[in-house]
Each structure stands twice: as structure tokens, then as C-alpha cells.
Amino acid sequence: METFESLVRAEFAPEHTFLNTASNGLLPARTVTAVQEALRMRAEGRPIGSLYEDAERVRAAFARLAGVPAERVAMGASVAEYGGLIAASLPAGAEVLTAEADFSSLVNPFHMRGDLKVRAVPLERIAESVRPDTALVAVSAVQSADGRLADLAAVREAARTHGARTYVDASQSAGWLPMEAGSHDFVAAVGFKWLMGPHGNAFLVVPEDFGGLTPLLAGWVAGELPWESCYGPVEELAHSARRFDVSPSLLTYAGLAASLSLIEELGVDAVHAHDVALADRFRSGLADLGHTPIPSPGSAIVSVPRLGVRQAELSESGIEVSDRAGNLRAAFHLYNTTADVDRLLTALSS
DSSP: OOOHHHHHHHOOSSSSSSSTTTTOOOOOHHHHHHHHHHHHHHHTTTTOOHHHHHHHHHHHHHHHHTTOOOGEEEESSSSSHHHHHHHTTTTTTTTTEETOOHHHHHHHHHHHHSSSSEEEGGGGTTTTTTTTEEEEHHHHHHTTOOOBBBHHHHHHHHHHHHTOEEEEEEEETTSOOOOGGGGGGGEESHHHHHHEEOOEEEEOOOOTTTGGGTTTOOGGGBBBHHHHHSSSSSSSSSSSSGGOOOOOOOHHHHHHHHHHHHHHOOHHHHHHHHHHHHHHHHHHHHTTTOOOOOOOTTOOOEETTTTTGGHHHHHHTTOOOEEEETTEEEOOOOOOOHHHHHHHHHHHHH
8 A cells, every 4th residue: 555655755865855836846756757748749749739739737626735626727937927017907006015025927918017016014914004095905925934834824814804915926835835826816836846746737726707907918828729720810719717828838847747737646635734744843843953944834835044154055065955044944844754854954954
């Protein structure tokens, strides 16, 4: 009988201690195999219809993880791309509430409009800072820099009270933290971090009424009948969120379909328990060493002030972490073990 451990060990054999999933995830063996087969198909000139089928498999798998119908999931290339689409839907002068120092791909599209009122507050105060004139609350579910979790339930309720929409970036949570994407208006995520896919993909969950978005990026794939929408204006847009798709990166989707199948086999709840247990072990060990991480209870990401300067040294010794604004950021995912945590702690003690 396969277990969590046996499934994971069959897919990963990293040469180093990799604790940097918040930057990009490791690729499972099945994903590498799938991408290689897709490359051979292209190189040999074989029909590639199955690669388009992979894209739809990915949409369906992400929808299951997000807890929404596949008809609400659009697929593109980046979170910033979809942030720009949301920004374009807002009227001039609308207020967008964000968290201070949130990830640029989430917040920058609203600043680029030039005629929106973008207000930033501390993450812990974002729910209480929603006002009657707030049109949109945009926040990451988990902060990239330090792993702090947003109180999404409080944000949702505050937004509903004041008639605002919500836009959540799940890039640092999708794959290890259970999602309730249907509770928000818009939810975006990339596929190359905790979902462990190749680069080149992003998702956007939209409301059933599309949330006032205009499909400004629509090409032939956004048609209700894509292969009949290749020339001239698209006569009939897709009746689903696929109207917000961009032309698929087929090699990416071939790999991502395999990666998502592994997450579904393991179960997000099991991944969550595994990841957070390792992060908590690291927090406890840091306390024993006299270090105090930035508080991020329940997170798989741990950030330690003033230790970022050791990133290069740690990398040379075979331990991959990040330096974020002078803080050492370690991210623990399903392929990590207690031995990885202890190796990092031993390195930091010297």
C-alpha cells in the first residue's frame, strides 16, 4: 500500500537540501517525464491534440483544488496579467485596498492605472480598513516575504458589509493550504511554486457573472468554439471563464497536469499537515538558537530577521533558502523531511 512517504520518495531525489519552494517548486519525476514526452511530440512532428487535452485536465484539477466548478477557472501566463484585467474593470477613482509590501505582481497593476486610489495598510488591519468607498480588496493569502497568513474570512465579511469585491493571490498557498476560492470574487495563482509545475502558467477564478471583467486579452482560444474562431473577430466568446484564457503554453500544461495529479493523490490536507509540522519544527529550533522568526503561525514559510546575509553561504553548503529584505526565508513542502530542517538548524548554529 502506497503511503505519503512512498509516493513522495518515488517522485523526488534532490541533490541538495531544497527549502525554497516559495521561489519555485521542485518538479516531480512524473512531470519531467510528461514534459519530455511533449517535447518529443513537437520535435517529431506528431499531432499535439493531446496537449490541448492536458490543458483542460489542468483546469479541472485546479478547480477541484480550489473547490469551484471548472467553468469558473481561466488560465493564462501570470498573476500580473490577470491583475491588469481586474484593474481595467474598475471605474476611475475607485479605491483598491492592499496590504503593505504585498507582492508586486498583485498590487502593481492597480498602480499602473494611474487613476485609481490604491491604499496600503498593515496586513493585520486590512479587514478593519475596508470602507464604504472601497471597491476592491486585493491581498495575498500568504505573504511571499515572510509567510504571514491573511485572515481571509474577516476580509471577505468586511468586503461584503461594504459592497466591495475581493481579489486573493493564492500563489504562496495553492498546493499546501486548503482553498475556498468560491468565497471570493477573484482568486489568482501561479503553477510553478507549491503546485510544482513548470513556469509559464497562472490561474484566475472568477465569479459566475464574471465580476464585471472585459476579456481584453481574448484571442481564438477564448471563443466558445476555439477552432472556429481562428480568423477575424471572435463571434461568440466562451460561455465560461475560458473567455479570459490566453493561448496555452502547452509544454507547461503537459507537466502541470502530472504535478497536480500528485497533489491530488497525496491530498492537500495531508500536504498541509506535513509542511506546517516541518515549519513548526524549524521555529522551535530557532528559539533554541536564540532567534525569533517573524510571527507566521500556521504557515509553511518561516522568515528570520537579519539572517538573510547567510543565504550565499548556505547555498554553497548545499542548502537552498532565500534572502528577502535581509531576512532568511525557508519554505517547507511535501518533499522536505525533518532531516532537512535539522541540517538547516545545524548550519545556522555555526
